[in-house]
Amino acid sequence: MRVDEVIVVGGGIAGCATAYYLARDGVAVTLVEQAGLSGLASSANAGSLHAQIPHDPFRNLGPEWAQNYAQAIPFYMASLDIWRTLEAELGTDLEIGFGGGLLVGATEAEMAEIAAKAQVERAAGLPMELLDSRSLREHAPYLSESLIGGALCPIEGKANPMLVAPAFARAAQAAGAQIASYSGPAALRREAGAYTVTTDTGRYTADRIVIAAGSASGALTQSLGVTLGVQAFPIQVSVTEPAAPLIKHLVYSAGEKLTMKQTRAGSILIGGGWSARVDAEGRPVVDVENLAQNLSLARAAVPAIGGLKLVRSWAAFVNGTDDWLPILGELPGAPGVFLNYVPWMGFTGGPAAARAIASMVQGKAPPMAAPFDAFRPRAG
Ligand SMILES: Cc1cc2nc3c(=O)[nH]c(=O)nc-3n(C[C@H](O)[C@H](O)[C@H](O)COP(=O)(O)OP(=O)(O)OC[C@H]3O[C@@H](n4cnc5c(N)ncnc54)[C@H](O)[C@@H]3O)c2cc1C
Structure with missing residues (x-):
């Protein structure tokens, strides 16, 4: 034995x-x-x-x-x-x-929060580079013109x-x-x-x-x-059909919850921790209203994804x-x-x-x- x-x-x-x-x-x-x-x-x-x-x-x-x-x-x-x-x-x-993580903001108030967060992060040893509107566009030309700046964490x-x-x-x-x-x-x-x-x-x-x-x-x-x-929280993620190379970074929004990235296969993963529902058997299931909001934020941040089909959304419990x-x-x-x-x-x-x-x-x-x-x- x-x-x-x-x-x-x-x-x-x-x-x-x-x-x-x-x-x-x-x-x-x-x-x-x-x-x-x-x-x-x-x-x-x-x-x-x-x-x-x-x-x-x-x-x-x-x-x-x-x-x-x-x-x-x-x-x-x-x-x-x-x-x-x-x-x-x-x-x-x-x-x-x-490719680095890019936290982007659409308002001066969001930019102030991004800067305040970067200060705490830098003090803990994390490289964070603040980007104005011009440098944001140089790094990420795929982002919407409505975004006015952000912060780049190159190691993500x-x-x-x-x-x-x-x-x-x-x-x-x-x-x-x-x-x-x-x-x-x-x-x-x-x-x-x-x-x-x-x-x-x-x-x-x-x-x-x-x-x-x-x-x-x-x-x-x-x-x-x-x-x-x-703790356990039900949250959801979605994925589009594959597209030509577009999004180089892990993108986060400083507004509503949003993360986006492009996989090796070309599909775009869209998430950010939006809540899912729990069904009568205790299983996590996609909340369609939250899905719609998540997708509309993604499209606002990266307009070029607007023509892509969504292939799948799924829900799972995240540990907290x-x-x-x-x-x-x-x-x-x-x-x-x-x-x-x-x-x-x-x-x-x-x-x-x-x-x-x-x-x-x-x-x-x-x-x-x-x-x-x-x-x-x-x-x-
Ligand atoms: C939708 C979603 C998106 C997320 N996105 C990210 C992200 O982008 N980046 C990131 O860093 N993290 C992300 N997370 C969090 C991350 O996935 C989890 O924190 C991580 O996977 C936890 O891993 P784990 O091995 O501890 O738990 P799990 O992956 O949950 O594995 C636990 C395993 O234990 C088994 N188990 C439980 N009880 C028993 C038992 N009594 N006997 C035997 N086996 C048992 C289960 O069957 C399961 O296989 C996300 C989570 C979710 C749900």
């Missing part, structure tokens, strides 16, 4: 990448996933690689929130460093591109979310990890100095567990008596926290159980979070400069 040193629960980017880094370090690890690998947020997301403070909460939650959130900037920058060499490391194309980019967690899983298996997908939901129990993980297909015992179950992580920590402020900070580390009161939970931008933060958690599980400090103490799980 195989004796695992670590069991990872959850097969999204958080779990697959954690299994990879553990296996690469020579740790015997098994990942259990209730359904197919990367079936939820890790494939359904918009593929943006962010480092800047998200504009919507910056506007709505205020300067104190932004100062607190800015602690996460070095963490996302460390993750982007990993993304830069990830294709070489995993030996596969992930459609990663670093995009990747294809459907490729990434499966690539981590393949590399984890190649390094010796066991992956048990379609296992049904795992239940956790503490028993005589170790933990048991029971699924429909197996029973595992280990003294170290990593919970990487996205928005379902709260139920698992709760089963060990630890309540954390993890009140303060938007990651929760990474050992659970209070459950020694040996680690949580890998990056809210809202868990695709971007996935590689750094997984690398950090794999180190913590082995009793080592994470090999990147980020304030992990601020991210420690605290019972709520």
Whole structure:
């Protein structure tokens, strides 16, 4: 019988990448996933690689929130460093591109908010270049004339979310990890100095567990008596038919919620965190009114997309926290159980979070400069 040193629960980017880094370090690890690998947020997301403070909460939650959130900037920058060499490391194309992130404004008030946000970001070490109307047009001639300026974060980019967690899983298996997908939901129990993980297909015992179950992580920590402020929100994204190369950047609006980018295949992904609905069975479904608003903002920002057909819109639960900070580390009161939970931008933060958690599980400090103490799980 195989004796695992670590069991990872959850097969999204958080779990697959954690299994990879553990296996690469020579740790015997098994990942259990209730359904197919990367079936939820890790494939359904918009593929943006962010480092800047998200504009919507910056506007709505205020300067104190932004100062607190800015602690996460070095963490996302460390993750982007990993993304830069990830294709070489995993030996596969992930459609990663670093065209830069462009936050654009249409009014003087929006430009003032952009400048205020850039000041906080620069103080945290993030490169942000303010652009007037002329330089905005030089960088991004595809943008509407109604936009009067913006800020460029040159290190931001995009990747294809459907490729990434499966690539981590393949590399984890190649390094010796066991992956048990379609296992049904795992239940956790503490028993005589170790933990048991029971699924429909197996029973595992280990003294170290990593919970990487996205928005379902709260139920698992709760089963060990630890309540954390993890949340789930239904949001939606859309994609157009392919077009000739047009949008080079990851575009954000400082007005209403909007993000846009062009994929390698040429289609335009349109999102920004618009809410979806939840149906009677508890499944996320597209809210058509919000879709219409999202599309009309996209068309106002980049008029040339007006002639494109929309191919698909979809909805999924994104994992959140009140303060938007990651929760990474050992659970209070459950020694040996680690949580890998990056809210809202868990695709971007996935590689750094997984690398950090794999180190913590082995009793080592994470090999990147980020304030992990601020991210420690605290019972709520
Ligand atoms: C529409 C949308 C757009 C987004 N856009 C972006 C973006 O552009 N950029 C960005 O950085 N982030 C984005 N995000 C956020 C990002 O996708 C998530 O933060 C990230 O994917 C979370 O990864 P995860 O592995 O923690 O969770 P998930 O991908 O949700 O994976 C958790 C896994 O755990 C499994 N699981 C749960 N409970 C159990 C159990 N008891 N037993 C076994 N398995 C279990 C689930 O089946 C699932 O496969 C977006 C999210 C959404 C929904």
